[in-house]
Amino acid sequence: MSAPETTAIVVGASSGLGRALATALAREGYAQLLVASDRRDLDALGASLDLEHGTTVRSLALDLAREADPGARIASTLDGMPPASVLLLPIGYSRDDDDLSLDAGAIGQLLAVNLHAPLAIAHALLPRLVATHGVVVLFGSVAATRGRGRNVVYAGAKRALVSLYESLRQRYRNAELRVQLYELGFMATNLTYGMKLPLPAVAPDVVARTIVRRLRSGSSRRYLPRWWALVAMLVRCMPWFVYRRMKG
Numbered sequence: 001m002s003a004p005e006t007t008a009i010v011v012g013a014s015s016g017l018g019r020a021l022a023t024a025l026a027r028e029g030y031a032q033l034l035v036a037s038d039r040r041d042l043d044a045l046g047a048s049l050d051l052e053h054g055t056t057v058r059s060l061a062l063d064l065a066r067e068a069d070p071g072a073r074i075a076s077t078l079d080g081m082p083p084a085s086v087l088l089l090p091i092g093y094s095r096d097d098d099d100l101s102l103d104a105g106a107i108g109q110l111l112a113v114n115l116h117a118p119l120a121i122a123h124a125l126l127p128r129l130v131a132t133h134g135v136v137v138l139f140g141s142v143a144a145t146r147g148r149g150r151n152v153v154y155a156g157a158k159r160a161l162v163s164l165y166e167s168l169r170q171r172y173r174n175a176e177l178r179v180q181l182y183e184l185g186f187m188a189t190n191l192t193y194g195m196k197l198p199l200p201a202v203a204p205d206v207v208a209r210t211i212v213r214r215l216r217s218g219s220s221r222r223y224l225p226r227w228w229a230l231v232a233m234l235v236r237c238m239p240w241f242v243y244r245r246m247k248g
């Protein structure tokens, strides 16, 4: 185990991919700040990581659907911890009825969690991450490959994260700040629980291991698992008259 004397922040750490990332980061010796809405889940995870790996873990419970300034809350919780060098944003919230029938409040909540939170947190933590030549890791979705009548707001927010990725890369050189965007295929987590999926879902810990292994690599945008790149290309190339007849 290497001992990076720095802190990794995991937003959306209480379940699925975030939880798997926290576990993989603990094995690497990172101190961690774990963020999610449920304090009990975070405290239980923090205690088990501390017990198993002896790493410093702090947790912060925030409802990101309602929190106006999550970046400031995270920045103040980092005081006294080792310098922050890794920001992972595997946060996600989707709804079955995100099919052009949502009211304004529900649209606002989806945007708050999937777009406002990553933007606001990344903005607030940039000075600290640049100071350590750190890395920001963003999580898109294959749901945003091409607009359709389902996951309308969720996919819109995920598409906007591609723009954030480009903005950060345009603003910072690799030596100042690295930016990684993973466009994720289906994973077996709460987000897909009970859904009929057209293609197989991978285990989040397999995905997490790849992401943590690549933390010291340069900026990049890639599909994970990699074979989703081919699926996405086929979906994008499909003639409109065929695509618009597809179900779902």
Ligand SMILES: NC(=O)c1ccc[n+]([C@@H]2O[C@H](COP(=O)([O-])OP(=O)(O)OC[C@H]3O[C@@H](n4cnc5c(N)ncnc54)[C@H](OP(=O)(O)O)[C@@H]3O)[C@@H](O)[C@H]2O)c1
Binding pocket: 011, 012, 013, 014, 015, 016, 017, 018, 035, 036, 037, 038, 041, 062, 063, 064, 065, 066, 089, 090, 091, 092, 093, 113, 139, 140, 141, 142, 143, 184, 185, 186, 187, 188, 189, 190, 191, 192, 204
């Ligand atoms: N699963 C898939 O098939 C799939 C596919 C493509 C992309 N993705 C993306 O992959 C990332 C990880 O997703 P996942 O499958 O691991 O999802 P997940 O198991 O549902 O975990 C989502 C995390 O986000 C947190 N979260 C949700 N709403 C929140 C809120 N209002 N305030 C604070 N925290 C909140 C949850 O914490 P609480 O439970 O405490 O609220 C949880 O820790 C997300 O960006 C997702 O969009 C997933």
